[in-house]
Amino acid sequence: MNNIHIATIIIISANVIISLKGFNDFSFFEKYKFNIGGIRRGEQVRMVSAGFLHADMSHLLFNMLTLFFFANVVINEVGVTRFVIIYVVSLILGNLLSFYFHKDEYQYSAVGASGAVMGILYSAILFYPDMGLYLFFIPIAIPAWVFGMAYLLYSIYGMKKRLGNIGHDAHIGGAIGGYALTLLFAPYLLETNWWIVALLAIPLIILFVMHKLGYI
Known part of the structure; x- marks a missing residue:
């Protein structure tokens, strides 16, 4: 693995x-967390600041380890400036999607860099869909594209059932950001990795259809 880039160090340091x-x-936590009531009062800074707050140390560690492992993949393919753009836009899109689905729930709150990190992860998957991911101490590597599809489908299910204290919609919004911006920055993937581009679009289409039909 190449040495961690200074941009990744800065992002991780800011989160920590x-x-x-x-x-x-x-x-401080209450002032800057994602909260529907606060945002609707005009506190738009929460849309960004919430992405640098975490619920606890394990939440922080999981997100930063994921970023650490996949940041260089994206930086090496699109450069540091576009990597930062993907990170920030995915963070904001994740919170925008959360706001869209919870806009009438004034007490709804959330924190975490999950949307931004998911954007980086999905960008990496588009470039290297066959890379192996080891999850939850499973000794067999799971192809990244399988994880990508499964996680998006699980997030849609989690949104519908409101499973756990998890911002499933922020994960999906972040993944959409990483997916769209990566194809914008590297359109050749539409030819070289067209199959993974199509597969990862399926859960997004399912989400759109379910929302239109009123299931989410």
């Missing part, structure tokens, strides 16, 4: 510093 501040300062 701001999250630790939030762990130890309740008023």
